[in-house]
Amino acid sequence: MENPSININENSCQLGTERSVIREIFEYGNMRAEKVGRENVFDFSLGNPAVPTPDCINQSITRLVNDKSFNVHGYTSAQGAYDARSSIAKNIRDRFAVNAQADDIYITCGAAASLAITLNALCNPGDGVIAFAPYFPEYKVFVNAAGAEFTAVSADTEHFQIDFASLEKAIAPQTKAVIVNSPNNPSGVVLTEQTITRLCEILDKYSKQYNHPIYIISDEPYRELVYDGASVPYIPEFYADTIVCYSYSKSLSLAGERIGYIFVSPKVVESRRIYAAVCGAGRKLGYVCAPALMQYAIAENPGCVCDTEQYKINRDLLYNALTEYGYSCVYPDGAFYLFVKSPTGDSVSFCEFAKKYDLLLVPSDSFGCKGYMRVSYCVDTDMIRRALPIFKKVIDSI
Amino acid sequence: MENPSININENSCQLGTERSVIREIFEYGNMRAEKVGRENVFDFSLGNPAVPTPDCINQSITRLVNDKSFNVHGYTSAQGAYDARSSIAKNIRDRFAVNAQADDIYITCGAAASLAITLNALCNPGDGVIAFAPYFPEYKVFVNAAGAEFTAVSADTEHFQIDFASLEKAIAPQTKAVIVNSPNNPSGVVLTEQTITRLCEILDKYSKQYNHPIYIISDEPYRELVYDGASVPYIPEFYADTIVCYSYSKSLSLAGERIGYIFVSPKVVESRRIYAAVCGAGRKLGYVCAPALMQYAIAENPGCVCDTEQYKINRDLLYNALTEYGYSCVYPDGAFYLFVKSPTGDSVSFCEFAKKYDLLLVPSDSFGCKGYMRVSYCVDTDMIRRALPIFKKVIDSI
Numbered sequence: 001m002e003n004p005s006i007n008i009n010e011n012s013c014q015l016g017t018e019r020s021v022i023r024e025i026f027e028y029g030n031m032r033a034e035k036v037g038r039e040n041v042f043d044f045s046l047g048n049p050a051v052p053t054p055d056c057i058n059q060s061i062t063r064l065v066n067d068k069s070f071n072v073h074g075y076t077s078a079q080g081a082y083d084a085r086s087s088i089a090k091n092i093r094d095r096f097a098v099n100a101q102a103d104d105i106y107i108t109c110g111a112a113a114s115l116a117i118t119l120n121a122l123c124n125p126g127d128g129v130i131a132f133a134p135y136f137p138e139y140k141v142f143v144n145a146a147g148a149e150f151t152a153v154s155a156d157t158e159h160f161q162i163d164f165a166s167l168e169k170a171i172a173p174q175t176k177a178v179i180v181n182s183p184n185n186p187s188g189v190v191l192t193e194q195t196i197t198r199l200c201e202i203l204d205k206y207s208k209q210y211n212h213p214i215y216i217i218s219d220e221p222y223r224e225l226v227y228d229g230a231s232v233p234y235i236p237e238f239y240a241d242t243i244v245c246y247s248y249s250k251s252l253s254l255a256g257e258r259i260g261y262i263f264v265s266p267k268v269v270e271s272r273r274i275y276a277a278v279c280g281a282g283r284k285l286g287y288v289c290a291p292a293l294m295q296y297a298i299a300e301n302p303g304c305v306c307d308t309e310q311y312k313i314n315r316d317l318l319y320n321a322l323t324e325y326g327y328s329c330v331y332p333d334g335a336f337y338l339f340v341k342s343p344t345g346d347s348v349s350f351c352e353f354a355k356k357y358d359l360l361l362v363p364s365d366s367f368g369c370k371g372y373m374r375v376s377y378c379v380d381t382d383m384i385r386r387a388l389p390i391f392k393k394v395i396d397s398i
Numbered sequence: 399m400e401n402p403s404i405n406i407n408e409n410s411c412q413l414g415t416e417r418s419v420i421r422e423i424f425e426y427g428n429m430r431a432e433k434v435g436r437e438n439v440f441d442f443s444l445g446n447p448a449v450p451t452p453d454c455i456n457q458s459i460t461r462l463v464n465d466k467s468f469n470v471h472g473y474t475s476a477q478g479a480y481d482a483r484s485s486i487a488k489n490i491r492d493r494f495a496v497n498a499q500a501d502d503i504y505i506t507c508g509a510a511a512s513l514a515i516t517l518n519a520l521c522n523p524g525d526g527v528i529a530f531a532p533y534f535p536e537y538k539v540f541v542n543a544a545g546a547e548f549t550a551v552s553a554d555t556e557h558f559q560i561d562f563a564s565l566e567k568a569i570a571p572q573t574k575a576v577i578v579n580s581p582n583n584p585s586g587v588v589l590t591e592q593t594i595t596r597l598c599e600i601l602d603k604y605s606k607q608y609n610h611p612i613y614i615i616s617d618e619p620y621r622e623l624v625y626d627g628a629s630v631p632y633i634p635e636f637y638a639d640t641i642v643c644y645s646y647s648k649s650l651s652l653a654g655e656r657i658g659y660i661f662v663s664p665k666v667v668e669s670r671r672i673y674a675a676v677c678g679a680g681r682k683l684g685y686v687c688a689p690a691l692m693q694y695a696i697a698e699n700p701g702c703v704c705d706t707e708q709y710k711i712n713r714d715l716l717y718n719a720l721t722e723y724g725y726s727c728v729y730p731d732g733a734f735y736l737f738v739k740s741p742t743g744d745s746v747s748f749c750e751f752a753k754k755y756d757l758l759l760v761p762s763d764s765f766g767c768k769g770y771m772r773v774s775y776c777v778d779t780d781m782i783r784r785a786l787p788i789f790k791k792v793i794d795s796i
């Protein structure tokens with residue numbers, strides 16, 4: 001065949017060619033490591049957990065695969081094994097004032113799947129979905145793939161809470177949902193109870209005004225990663241129409257295993273229909289069930305969390321040093337990121353400059369908030385120590 | 399809020415409410431088992447592998463999770479860990495006359511994900527995708543979710559090869575792809591080399607006529623499950639524009655772990671763009687990477703296949719008995735299904751009748767080929783032995 005006309009899906013092709021900025025830097029880091037040695041690359045780009053998976057999880061896995069009495073690798077129900085969903089629901093009930101049951105839980109292949117499925121359950125073409133800058137860049141990809149329009153509320157760059165004036169401007173009759181991410185990637189900030197309360201009041205007001213619910217999609221993979229006793233308000237306690245997207249990627253350092261869940265709060269109006277739509281959306285996106293072995297391992301270890309002490313050490317080390325060197329940065333209570341203001345004002349050129357020293361930072365432009373760099377501290381503490389002189393050299397050279 | 403208008407995605411809601419016929423029967427079987435005892439329910443509905451996962455896989459898993467030197471649970475590259483892709487590509491090169499390389503492989507969360515991703519990579523709204531009856535019912539769900547129209551070519555009910563006259567009627571200028579599934583679910587039939595050759599000639603002809611490639615999507619989770627030395631032609635050897643969707647669900651009895659791959663043959667026209675579109679489609683459907691632990695376990699055990707001897711014993715036992723009782727059924731060379739003609743002509747009422755005896759069969763209507771029942775024999779041989787008198791009683795009562 002000569003000169004055939006190739007007419008594949010251009011949007012998919014473009015998304016696969018560009019890839020995410022973060023992934024791009026991560027792959028660059030791997031390439032540099034092969035060239036100059038891993039010890040000479042200071043890669044703060046990716047959120048790949050550095051703390052080991054808790055032993056109890058690996059012990060469960062070992063025991064489960066060696067238990068011949070049980071078909072551990074077989075299909076589970078599409079929404080997840082009943083025992084795993086029960087265990088998750090009980091854990092929610094034990095910790096929060098919400099009456100979660102097994103049939104409110106849909107186990108997923110991680111946070112990205114949770115978000116993609118939830119958006120495909122809720123959205124119709126023409127709907128709008130709002131997120132708060134700075135936001136995880138893939139939100140826009142998932143929202144658009146669900147046929148909806150993505151709107152970013154500009155950042156509150158003073159405290160990295162919510163700029164409510166901007167939010168009220170962004171809400172429109174077609175607004176279907178608002179994505180909340182606390183502790184936040186990339187700022188590390190936890191939304192206060194005061195912020196959540198005010199957010200819920202506003203959403204309640206507009207839900208009534210437009211006579212349809214505006215859902216909160218609470219994306220909370222970093223819930224368990226908070227320091228110095230910080231507390232993260234549980235949004236279903238504050239707002240009925242909440243769908244929680246959870247992931248064990250960070251709390252159990254299982255990022256590559258793709259395990260998480262969607263919790264459709266029983267207080268959601270017509271929650272059974274929403275839950276059915278979640279099941280249907282999972283089905284059409286090609287999710288048959290979440291990885292079975294991981295479902296059972298999670299079920300056996302409710303409430304288990306990796307040792308977050310190393311992240312706290314890393315945060316303190318990095319935050320104290322960078323602010324001493326003259327960098328400016330909001331104080332992060334959770335997650336494993338610092339959101340550092342670019343000393344030059346422009347983050348892309350600053351990150352390019354740092355790259356010459358093999359110091360790999362993510363410019364904030366794709367997070368919808370220009371002029372900052374995301375610094376992931378889910379890395380070896382020793383690597384941070386070795387990187388500190390480079391951070392100093394870079395700011396001193398500007 | 400009173401009487402709010404709930405306007406979620408109705409298509410998702412409907413797909414989640416109806417669920418697949420097969421899953422429905424499977425859940426019914428579980429419910430009956432609780433009521434009358436597992437030993438009194440003869441469930442031939444689901445393709446949940448009955449043969450154990452090979453020991454080498456469970457040994458790899460055990461070793462990997464206990465290896466502290468290696469972050470086995472961390473993110474891999476989106477397309478899969480390089481070593482895993484290399485291992486898969488080498489296995490393809492070793493077995494077939496195709497020059498597969500690591501960068502032609504995209505590791506997925508199983509066959510359903512492979513299909514959903516491939517269709518979202520290729521299709522634009524208005525495109526057409528063809529499958530051959532009898533076909534796996536979820537094809538239609540995935541095709542429609544990718545915005546394309548699904549067309550079924552009517553079954554060749556004599557040999558369950560391909561009805562080429564119907565195929566030529568089905569092909570249209572908007573035809574983007576044809577899904578081939580051999581060994582076939584639900585018929586168990588393997589397409590012969592003669593059939594594949596003729597199929598490729600026809601697709602070549604229309605690709606030229608319409609001046610764009612018509613892709614073959616080869617869905618082959620049952621490739622390794624063939625008996626008496628039957629051979630399954632490898633379509634990339636016959637047709638350049640082939641994308642293989644593979645899964646380890648059946649070959650390694652890992653159905654619940656969700657692990658498989660997409661192979662974009664390097665002979666595909668503009669294969670790098672197609673591969674990029676696969677990466678992009680995976681990204682927008684929420685797939686970050688396939689389960690990491692399973693990727694490494696697969697990589698360590700290339701060519702490993704579960705013991706298919708039990709399936710052969712089951713096939714022979716069931717095929718011989720059913721045909722002796724007066725049932726009519728095409729002889730299956732592979733997979734683990736018998737496609738049995740309903741003695742009454744109508745399969746839905748026959749399956750309902752059988753259900754009264756707790757004999758659970760899947761009516762063929764949702765496979766696009768009325769009047770048959772799918773009988774999964776990936777079950778305990780002992781359960782088949784106990785079910786045989788029921789099969790006899792049911793046909794004798796008609």
